[in-house]
Amino acid sequence: MRLPRIFFLLAALGLASCAGRERGPLFLDGQGGAQRIRPAGEGRYLLKRAIPPGAADRAFYLRYRPAAEGAGTAAELRVLDPSGGVLARAELNDGITPLEVNQQVALSPGSRVAGFTLAVESGRRPEILEAGLARPFVGFELAPGRLHLGIGVHGLPLPPGSMQVELASESYGVGDQDWRIELDYELAGPADWADLRLLEDGQEPTARARARFTATAGGRRAVFELDALPGARRWFLHPGTIGFAPARLALRPLGGGQATVRRLEVVPQTVRAQAAGPALDPLPADPATVLHYDPRYWRQPDYELFAWERFPGLLILDTADYAVQDRFFKRLAFFVEKEGYRGRLVTEQEVRGLHGYNAHDYRAEDLERFFSDADAQGFALNPEEELLRAILAANGILGGQGAVLSISRESSEVLRDLLLTHEAFHGLFFTLPRYREACQAVWEDLQGPERRFWSLFLDWGSYDYRDGYLAANEMQAYLFQQSRAELNFYFRHLAAGRLERAFPREAPWLREFLGSGGGGFEAAFDRLAPALRREAGLQGGRVLEWRKDGI
Incomplete structure (x- = not known):
C-alpha cells in the first residue's frame, strides 16, 4: 500500500521536533553523569535532579556562545539550590571577546546545584551550550576559538x-x-x-x-x-x-x-614548614627566578631548591653561603673534576684549606658513581651530602638522567649572574644530547695553537684537559657565559693576564698568539650558536630572559 506524501511530511516534522527537544544543552556533573537543562521561564534553567558537588574541589561552569557581534550582553549568572536560593553569582559579560566562553563560578563545599538563572541587563541573551561541575581553575586560558574563564x-x-x-x-x-x-x-x-x-x-x-x-x-x-x-x-x-x-x-x-x-x-x-624537614621537591623556575628569589621566602634557611622547568631533570641549588655549598659539593668537586683527585673519595681533613668551587655542576652519572663508591667503601658522608642524595633520588636523577647546578648567595650579584649563566650551559650540555655532540665536535676539531691555548686555560682552572668530555663541556660554558661582543675582553685581556701570571714561561707565546687575534673564540661561538638555538631556544650569554626592575 502506498502512503500519501503528507504522511511522511508530518512524520518528518514530528521527528525533527523531538530531535530538537533532545538536543538541548547538557549538564555534566563532573563524575560521569549527565542530564538535560530544562528552560523554566525567562532566563531560568532547572535540572531534573539536584546535583551535589561530590567533593570540595568543584566549581559550576557555563559554556556559552556570545551574542552576535555588536550586541554584547551584560548579565548576572546565579547558581541555584533546590529551594531557589542563590548559591553563587558572577558577572557574565561576553563583550570582552567574540570567542566561545567557558566561565566558572566558585561553590561552597556541600552545595547542591539545582539550576541557574541569567539576569540580562542589556543586549541579547548568549546561546547556552553546556553547564556542569568541574575542577576549579583560577585564571584564564585562551584556546583556538574558546576562552576558559576560571574563578577569581x-x-x-x-x-x-x-x-x-x-x-x-x-x-x-x-x-x-x-x-x-x-x-x-x-x-x-x-x-x-x-x-x-x-x-x-x-x-x-x-x-x-x-x-x-x-x-x-x-x-x-x-x-x-x-x-x-x-x-x-x-x-x-x-x-x-x-x-x-x-x-x-x-x-x-x-x-x-x-x-x-x-x-x-x-x-x-x-x-613546607621547617619542622617538617628539608624540602626535597623543587620549585619550578628558570635561572632568572633563582637570582631574584627573595631568600626570606626560602623553605629552609640554608638553601632553596629549584628546577629549570624548561629542561626536565635539571635542578639548581642556591645556598646561603660558601660554607653550606662546600658541605654539599666540595668533595664531589674533587671526585669528579679536580686533577690529581678524580675518581677518589677524599676526607674533609685532606681537602681542608683547598678551594673547591664557588659554583658547581654535576651530571647524573657522576653523582651516581660518587654515592655508589661511598656505599661500596663504607665511606662516611656528611649530613649535607646525605641530604643531596635524598634530593637526587626523590627527583629521579640518581639512577636516571639529569644534573644538579649550584651557586651561592655569598657571591656578589654580578658574580651570581655570571656564575649561574656559566653553570646553566653546563646543565644544557649534560641534558641535550645533540647540543653536546656539537660541542664535542668543535673541541675535537681544535688544532695547534688553539688547542694549546685551551689546554693552558683549562689547566689554570684545575680541569683535566685530557678528558675530552670535560674539556668540551668547559669550553662551551666559558664561550657562552658572555655575549659574542664580550669574548675579546674576557679571553684576550682578562684571561690572558691570569694565564701569563700562572704560566710565566708561556707568557711570550700567549702575548704573540692573542695579540695577533688568535684563539678562534668568535669562530667557535658562531659554530655552536645554531645548535644552541635549535636545541635550547637560547643565545650565548643570554639564559636570563627577564629582570626585576631596580635589581
Whole structure:
C-alpha cells in the first residue's frame, strides 16, 4: 500500500521536533553523569535532579556562545539550590571577546546545584551550550576559538598584542605564600627587514622580543622587563619573586612587538614548614627566578631548591653561603673534576684549606658513581651530602638522567649572574644530547695553537684537559657565559693576564698568539650558536630572559 506524501511530511516534522527537544544543552556533573537543562521561564534553567558537588574541589561552569557581534550582553549568572536560593553569582559579560566562553563560578563545599538563572541587563541573551561541575581553575586560558574563564577573575580586557587581568584576593587561598602564578605567553618582535633577509637565506633571525610585566596590589608594585628570543615561554611567579599577592597583572609589548598570553593560572603550592624537614621537591623556575628569589621566602634557611622547568631533570641549588655549598659539593668537586683527585673519595681533613668551587655542576652519572663508591667503601658522608642524595633520588636523577647546578648567595650579584649563566650551559650540555655532540665536535676539531691555548686555560682552572668530555663541556660554558661582543675582553685581556701570571714561561707565546687575534673564540661561538638555538631556544650569554626592575 502506498502512503500519501503528507504522511511522511508530518512524520518528518514530528521527528525533527523531538530531535530538537533532545538536543538541548547538557549538564555534566563532573563524575560521569549527565542530564538535560530544562528552560523554566525567562532566563531560568532547572535540572531534573539536584546535583551535589561530590567533593570540595568543584566549581559550576557555563559554556556559552556570545551574542552576535555588536550586541554584547551584560548579565548576572546565579547558581541555584533546590529551594531557589542563590548559591553563587558572577558577572557574565561576553563583550570582552567574540570567542566561545567557558566561565566558572566558585561553590561552597556541600552545595547542591539545582539550576541557574541569567539576569540580562542589556543586549541579547548568549546561546547556552553546556553547564556542569568541574575542577576549579583560577585564571584564564585562551584556546583556538574558546576562552576558559576560571574563578577569581574579575576583569579581563584583551587588547590586541597585550594582556591585563584583575584577580580576587580569594584566588590565593589561605595565607599569602601558598600559591604560584603560571603564565604561558608568546613574544613576537617587530617586523625587521634584516630578519626577513636572514629567513630568505635559511638562517634564524637574531632579534629579540621585549615586554614589560607589571604586578600591583594596593600601593605595592613590581615590574619585570622581559627580553627573549621570539617564541612561546612558560613563566613561574612565586611569592618570593613578586613579594606580594597581586590584584592586577598586565603584560605590555615593547619596541613595536607583540605579547600574547595563552594561559594564566594561580596554582596552590604547599610551603613546607621547617619542622617538617628539608624540602626535597623543587620549585619550578628558570635561572632568572633563582637570582631574584627573595631568600626570606626560602623553605629552609640554608638553601632553596629549584628546577629549570624548561629542561626536565635539571635542578639548581642556591645556598646561603660558601660554607653550606662546600658541605654539599666540595668533595664531589674533587671526585669528579679536580686533577690529581678524580675518581677518589677524599676526607674533609685532606681537602681542608683547598678551594673547591664557588659554583658547581654535576651530571647524573657522576653523582651516581660518587654515592655508589661511598656505599661500596663504607665511606662516611656528611649530613649535607646525605641530604643531596635524598634530593637526587626523590627527583629521579640518581639512577636516571639529569644534573644538579649550584651557586651561592655569598657571591656578589654580578658574580651570581655570571656564575649561574656559566653553570646553566653546563646543565644544557649534560641534558641535550645533540647540543653536546656539537660541542664535542668543535673541541675535537681544535688544532695547534688553539688547542694549546685551551689546554693552558683549562689547566689554570684545575680541569683535566685530557678528558675530552670535560674539556668540551668547559669550553662551551666559558664561550657562552658572555655575549659574542664580550669574548675579546674576557679571553684576550682578562684571561690572558691570569694565564701569563700562572704560566710565566708561556707568557711570550700567549702575548704573540692573542695579540695577533688568535684563539678562534668568535669562530667557535658562531659554530655552536645554531645548535644552541635549535636545541635550547637560547643565545650565548643570554639564559636570563627577564629582570626585576631596580635589581
